Amino acid sequence: MASNGRSAASNAKSNGQTVDGARVKTVFVISPIGKPSSPEHRAAKLVLDYLIKKVFLEPEWKVVRADDENAPDSITTQVIDRIVNSELIVADLTDHNPNVFYELAVAHGYQRPVIQIMKEGQSPPFDVVDQRVIFYDLTDPASVEAAKESIAASAEWLADHSDQIRSPLTAHGSFTAISNAGPGDGANEAIASALTEIVTRLGRLERAQRNSKPEREDRLRLSDLSAESIRDSRQYRMGRERFAALTNELEMLDAKIAELTSKIDFVQNDKDAPADTRDRIVRDLREELDAISQRKSELTRVLAEERRELRFG
Template identity: 30%
Template sequence: MAVKQTGKTCFVICPIGESGDEVRNWSDDVFFGLIQPIADDFGYVARRAIDDAKPGEITNHMIRDIFESDLVIADLTLLNPNVFYEIGIRHITKKPYIHLARAGTKIPFDTAGIGTIFIESGSFSGSDRARDELRSQLKMIEEDALNFENPVSRYRERITIEESGDPSNKVLIEILDRLDRIESHPNMIADQIELRDKSRPKSGLFLSYEGWNSLLKSGDLDSSIDKSDLSIENSLKNQKYRLFFNPKNNKSKIISFENDGLIGDGRNENENTWRVKNGFLEIFGEDKKIFSRFLKMKNDNQFVAIQNNDTRNIDGQFIKPLSLFD
């Protein structure tokens, strides 16, 4: 692939170490052998901070690069505190970033929900796999097919909503808080979701289909829910998602929605076909009976399952856009 000179910048955050030591050798191998050539192929000028600052020093120039670069790639190998500090700053921007690490690195809980490209050193197949994953990730970024929403950026949005003083935004804030709890503590979801109907002996966002329709038509959720069938269909067809089909046990899978109404990636006997009707995403099993029904949040394009008398899915399911290569 010919190098595209587009002027795009890729800032690489990585452990630095000392010249000639194991840490520096690793960082050099990853930068020169993996990141730089592939970034070049996609028209990015990749660079590190090694020559711009003393090791361990975080400068104003570095902060500017973290904020303003078109792309940031962070090597989480060795769990270096500066690396986590710097990538945390990038998360504020909602601009593209990629996490990678040496295979076997135990990613801390706070970032474990964000997909990481793992590099298997000493393996040709492992190296090729990392290159393929990085190329795939960059291709999705070029196609604007990823959502870099994260807890930090959502918190900033929440503050903006609160400061607006609009009482109608109270519902949106409650939904954002609930989604954050679902993502952060999937095994506690049964305790976090309020029982909505005493006639159903389990927790969940339960309301009759007619009840949800009435609520949508009332306008009470106008600021929170995407009710446009066309908008929902377009968002589903234009990118891949991750379906948390068993949130309590943190089980999920990649899922895609094809133009012909079939489930692409992730299709099985429970999730076989789909449609959008009256503002709801409805997923059908192989038996052609509805299996699950979801509402789409305007703020972050996540889908939250609702429990109806005709649905059969596990409580608390939700679908979120892929934010990093999975």
């Protein structure tokens, strides 16, 4: 099993270190750490020693966690440097630690190969539910062995398919564009593109929040307008703009429905996850899907009414 892990990243980039002429590859572990002697710290140490380090063996691999660093500069700078330059990232999502998800986002932004693990009985958050998670139970030897095998197999796949690595940020390679761009090399354009993407995503979130609680008193009802004046009136122009906005919202709902349907199918077919975890995630996704489908039905009805008022189609 460990040999599978060692061969996994044989084609990965080297960090420059060698032992007896052989390259030493780095696994950077993103995980909850906690204060020394705390239950969280002890649990993280057990996962590190009895799961991760049992797969990635020395001298070929060097397993590093943030609290292993001794350099005097910023811890955050060290962590980001490790994420960017390590051959592989292992992220433990247990307990939904905020620092873990910050560092995971950095890894996704730089398109780094990531293996996600989590304690059995817990559920990954919605934003990464469609990314494979390997579950473990340190109190169950069979679970530990299965997790080690899955980690080794995932590492090997990532090494052999580096061009197929996908994450929630795959379609937006802005981090890499910014880091690679220099003066006169499109740096400002790359930064602008990244900021535009962030603003766009925030705008979508704000619209979704507003649409989840529609304020009907602010809606323009075309049925209240005079049929004689509607064509040339300011209200008519506003009606056309509203119709276009509602049509755009309907398209966004269709895309969200397709996304949720895909996620439900993915979770249902993920045999590595415990059955109760799969059922819980699917139930939550179906509740969200039902709410969005209901909103789509309402929106379709409103659009039909306003299409008749504006004599569209």
